Ligand SMILES: [Zn+2]
């Protein structure tokens with residue numbers, strides 16, 4: 474089910490990209506998204522903030538680049554706080570190995 478554009482509230486949101494044949498959507502329609510330079514990832518839009526510590530191993534760093542936000546159930550549309558985790562680069566590899574459903578929230582920077 475496609476969301477409605479958060480800006481105009483009329484047109485359906487634009488498709489951002491496809492992964493595993495599954496479409497991921499933007500928060501705005503094509504029309505409203507035009508001319509915009511940078512769009513925050515969905516989790517940021519929903520008020521989640523990347524932490525400076527890993528939710529898995531408690532690794533801390535002052536460099537936020539070492540962390541990524543993951544969706545625990547693998548569904549990037551589920552932006553509830555409980556579904557979002559900050560994961561360090563180290564744990565990301567482990568997540569991948571364990572084949573957990575966790576999915577990175579900002580796979581493709583939307584610049
Ligand atoms: Zn719109």
Ligand SMILES: [Zn+2]
Nearest residue numbers: 527530561564
């Ligand atoms: Zn970690």
